[in-house]
Amino acid sequence: MAQAHAVFDELIGWIVQLPWWVASPILIAGCCALVLPLHGVAYRFAQRAVSGKSLFWRSLVARTRGPSRLALLVVALALAVSTAPLTWQIRLVLNQVLLVAFVTLAGWTCATAIHIATVIYLRRFKLDAEDNLLARKHFTQMRILERAAQTMVALVTAAIVLMTFEPVRQYGVSLLASAGAAGLILGLAMQPVLSNLVAGIQIAITQPIRIEDAIIVENEWGWVEEITATYVVVRLWDWRRLVLPLTYFIQKPFQNWTRECASLIGSVFLYVDHRAPIEAMRRELRRIAGASRLWDGQVVNLQVSDAREGVIELRMLVSARNAPQTWDLRCEVREKMIGFLQKEHPSALPRQRAEWVNPDPPYPGGRVTSEAGNGPGLRGERPVRSDPRAAAA
Structure with missing residues (x-):
């Protein structure tokens, strides 16, 4: 050594x-x-x-x-x-x-x-x-x-x-x-950076948004993809990216669909004729929801939410585990319910009714009849006048 x-x-x-x-x-x-x-x-x-x-x-x-x-x-x-x-x-x-x-x-x-x-x-x-x-x-x-x-x-x-x-x-x-x-x-120049830093700490504590929250912001629907020290990246439904400063979520209102839980209730509106079979449609809605893999088994309901001159409004409620599944379930319920009405109850589909009145016929003793262009309901009707002299001849 x-x-x-x-x-x-x-x-x-x-x-x-x-x-x-x-x-x-x-x-x-x-x-x-x-x-x-x-x-x-x-x-x-x-x-x-x-x-x-x-x-x-x-x-x-x-x-x-x-x-x-x-x-x-x-x-x-x-x-x-x-x-x-x-x-x-x-x-x-x-x-x-x-x-x-x-x-x-x-x-x-x-x-x-x-x-x-x-x-x-x-x-x-x-x-x-x-x-x-x-x-x-x-x-x-x-x-x-x-x-x-x-x-x-x-x-x-x-x-x-x-x-x-x-x-x-x-x-x-x-x-x-x-x-x-x-x-x-220097203090004025650093104000946006410091305000975003403080907003980030406030978001971390209060959590108005979280990673992978489904939100609606600036009339756009998407998920919170990333939260940095100064901005938030929102992944929109069509794969675009919306970048917003952290202070936006502290100062402006927005919708958070998954604030407390991921489950959501989706609504489907249909407009049908007054003769529509409500009970049969309610049973069909339960069958459609029960057969769907998207339904979470919690909420399924059908109600008449409005009645107008020509149609009645039906509101169907179904629940799913998260926002994407809720959207897909709404589309599935709407499509299958319309197919059910077309196949089993075509008279329940919306239609327009019209009545032609001619108080002053052009010929003495003439009468006014109707020729239906679209079957029952007289939709697209046009008047056909008959001449008694031609009939006698």
Whole structure:
């Protein structure tokens, strides 16, 4: 061991005696070549150490392999810079760069740890479950809080990096002390960003919307696909994307179809003749709902909701597990009920009635009859006049 140490000191002394533009790259390259195998050994040791630990520590070690390698490289470069025969100006610049790199790596590691903790926490919830209300609540809260925490880490990291530069640090202190026009302009410029950040925290706490909520906003129907730190992406029914700021959902009204649960009641309106068999249609509605795989078995009802001069209005209610199934079930009920009326009760379909009256016939003793163009109901009737003289002839 002592002999190896002596050989190492002799090698370093020989390198230092070389010109600085030759010795410095040799020392830096040697430190990098030494630290990479060392990192591989340390990483395998860390994997064995956390093999029996929780999923968080195992994921943290796996995800921070790159940052930890860069951190060791930064430490090796710092040792090489302190040993290499560099001028004071070059040494100062390199130390500043290494310090910024180390602070950035620390912020990167914190952001990675936050992401790992969020992913592990959300593993217990499934968005594709039949009743995913609880999962959507937790996904919304954790995603917004994760982005807020990562934004805070980025701001703190950037602030620490700026504080390492003496001119920038003095400028920031003088700007905060003077509170002049530049500070006012900066505050006004940051107002939309800060308002959206506060709105995001408020949405995470109160949850007027959640991930995969079915909503109607700006006269468009869709699902909440993504909630970021500043905006919300709504996936519309025709695959378009509607992007809205977070403050929109705090300041303006909108419809949330899955606020408390995913089940919905769909309504189907039909307009039929006054002679329509209501009880038979009610039985047919129950049969259609019972045979459908979309019906959740909770609500099925038919009522006469209005009566007008020519038709009566029927409202049929059926329930389904979620908004897409409710829409499909409404279309199925409407189609099959119309087919039932066409096949079993065609007289129940809407029709128009007309009566032709001619109080002053053109011929003495003439009479007015009718010729129906569309069968019963006299729809499209036209008068046919008969002449008694022609009949006598």
